[in-house]
Amino acid sequence: MVQQKPKTPVEIYQLLDKSNCRQCGEKTCLAFASAVFLNQRQLADCPHLAPELAAALADQDNSRKPFEPGAEYVKHLQAEVAKLDLAAAAARTGGTFANNRLTLKVLGKDFSVDTAGNLSADIHINPWVAVPVLNYILHGEGLPLAKVWVTLRELKDGRERYPLFQRQCEEPLQRVADSYPDLFDDLVNLFSGHRAAQHLNSDISVVLLPLPKVPIMICYWLPDDGLDSSLHVFFDATADRNLDTDSVYTLGVGLATMLKKIARRHGAGLPGRAEVGSG
Template sequence: MIKNPLELYKHLDQSNCRRCLLPSCIAFSVAVIQGQKKLSDCPLLSAEKINELTGGIVRKKSMSEEQDAYLALLQEEIAQQDLKDIASRLGLPLKEETVGVKCLGKYFWINAQGGMASECHCNNWVHIPILHYLLQSKGLQPAGEWIDFPAIQDAGGKERFFAHRCEESMQQLVDEHTELFFEILDLFEAEEVRETEADKARILYPLPKVPFLINYWESEESFPSKLNILFDSKVSENTNVESVYMIGRGMVEMFHQLIIRHSSGELF
């Protein structure tokens, strides 16, 4: 079985001829494993060699495919539950055989098969955390004590990714569009925190009882700007670290798109 690009690379002539329209044979190997190229796209592989290798390649799933597969599993679990029981356990509203979950001030409605409907755009970064919340949340009230991402249960090894793809990416947006960014937060029922050391602080609720605290310090003389995202100490009782990370990335992308819309006159 060929499970990675290096194993496939060993079967190529390694001449980097570029006739596959990629810069190197290793790039071709990566593309094949990711499903972006076929073995037949290499003109130097014989039909016999292609037949030998075909079927032995384990194609790596894309992030989107992995999310779709996980979503399908969560939907199967939801289908085995009674939505009324879930709503009762978590204190959520029911409407026409669906249960409502408020995300950033907007309701998303989940049916008995785990499908989701809303007046807002629906995608995996909302859908997956909501289903996981319905299945696993204990419905505990926030404790009012704030912790950083590394302190979340099972966060080990994910800190760098959250810091880079969520906090640093969000900070770049705030640095470049400070006033607009906080105006956008107000669209999602952000709560202003006045007693704080940060220059600006807002609490958002991407899931019920799962607050995110965004703190921002503006640059000052020799001190650069700073942004962090904190979580209630009960966060692991109501969701998991994967959902926190997915929500963080999703919010950054959403805020970025809203800033683009504003620049073209489509927002406010």
């Protein structure tokens, strides 16, 4: 029987020995599954996986990357968008329509798609940005915001499909925030975000708009009285209808990955606007 490529971190975990033996260099099998899902590790790095199974799954790696949908998938979405009435889509999604283009503000920058499906933007067009934007245009319901902040786990299927979101998004962001005191001011300035009322008694709450009707709130609690800092990411309760949970997840992890790479590259500060969307 042909082994199906696992589609989620949980499915990858189910292939593992679950002994948490650390021979792969990760603290737990779950951490290893998460790293494989993000294409940071190979299944073959686990010495307890049957070699023939690792080889069979590796052979399929070129055909599907779960977190980085390839150019073919982006093209498919572009073709679907080209069939839409973009003027109506602009009204639904909070964009503008002019000169045969629908333009949305993505993290404060213009991102356009024309009636032939061609993309252009003031930011680097990376799949972690392009796929959510195109899915938003195709399927977003355009609901008014509920103004109720929820975690990814509370969105439709979020708990089942993305149990490792904290490890993949919130913990990397927390480490960037710990080592980079100006992070939140720079996020506000670079990405046209804004400070918000301190949600859940956080020390800092910042809201970013990766899409007009899909805000993200990042809340940070400073270290206090011997306790480590903490950071959590929240979404409006409509996020799984104005976008979809998979795309919300992709945006969250993509944003964290980008900031981690940029902070590593630039040490004490974020760079100019040209790198936004890279990473």
